Amino acid sequence: MGSPVKVILLACGSFSPITNMHLRMFELGRDALNKTGRFQVVSGVISPVSDGYGKKDLVPAKHRCEMVRAALKTSDWVKLDPWECTLSFWSPTAKVLRHYQEQYDSHSNCKTTPSKKRKKLSNRSVSDVQTNHIPSSDTETDQSPVVKLLCGADLLESFAVPGLWAQEDIEYIVSTHGLVVISRVGTDPHKFIYDSDVLTKYKENIVVVTEWISNEISSTKIRTALRRGESVKYLLQDGVIDYIKQHQLYKIPDNTISEPGGGH
C-alpha cells in the first residue's frame, strides 16, 4: 500500500460555546481515519461561523473565538482559524471548505521547489478522490492535505432539510472533500446515507464513526444550564467556563426579566 493521504479535519459550527464534545469529535475522527491506514490526519481546524449566520444565542464571534482558543490550550494538533467568522456575512460550508483547501494548496505549492510539479488537490478528478487514489510517482507523493468536513450526524441529516443546503454544495462537499461523521443520539447516519442517492454515490468518501460512549452534550443544553445558573463543570474546559463568567455570556439580559405585576 502507498503512503496514506494526508487529511486536515475541519469542523464548522456555531461553537456557542465550544463544548468538550466538540473537542472529542476531533479525537474520534482522527483515530478512525488513521486506523484505516489510508489516511493520516495531520491537523484539525475549528472554523466558527460568522455573526452574519444570525442564529439565536450566537454570541459575538470575538467571544466564540476566545472560548475556542481557551478550549484548545489542551490540544497540540487542533487550531482555531478565525477567517470565516471575521467576515460580516455568512458563507455556505462548501465555500468555507474550498477556501481552506485553496489556502493549504497554495501554502504547499510555495514550499515546493519549482522543479517539483505538484498536482493540486483542487484539480484532482472526482474519481481520484472517490477511490482515495494513492499517488505513486515522485511528483505526486508531495500532495497537500485534503480538507475533510468533520461533523455530527445531525449536521449530515440536515442535508435533507428543504432549502437549507444547495444540492450542488452537497455534491461538491462529498465528492471533493469527504465527510467524517460522528454518530449522535437520535440519528441513523448509515440509513440516511442509504436513503440519499448522492451520498450513496460517494459513500466511499464518508467515514461514519460510532461514539460508543454516547453523551448528549450540546451547546444548546449548556446555554440552558448557564441561563439557569446550573454548573457546567466537566462539560466545558475550565478556561471556557472562566471566560463565560468573566464576560457574563449566556445570561438573560436584565431588561428581559419581567417586572412583578407588569409585562416585559
Ligand SMILES: Nc1ncnc2c1ncn2[C@@H]1O[C@H](COP(=O)(O)OP(=O)(O)OP(=O)(O)O)[C@@H](O)[C@H]1O
Ligand atoms: N454531542 C455531539 N455529538 C456529535 N456531534 C456533535 C455533538 N455536539 C456538537 N456536534 C457537532 O459539532 C459541530 C458543530 O456544532 P455546533 O457548534 O452547531 O454545536 P451544537 O452543540 O450542535 O450547537 P447548538 O446546540 O447551538 O445547535 C456540528 O457538526 C455538530 O453536529
Ligand SMILES: NC(=O)c1ccc[n+]([C@@H]2O[C@H](COP(=O)(O)O)[C@@H](O)[C@H]2O)c1
Ligand atoms: N448551506 C450550507 O452551507 C449550510 C446550511 C446549514 C448549516 N451550515 C453550517 O453548519 C454549521 C452548523 O450550523 P448549525 O449550528 O445551525 O447546526 C455552521 O457552520 C453552518 O454554517 C451550512
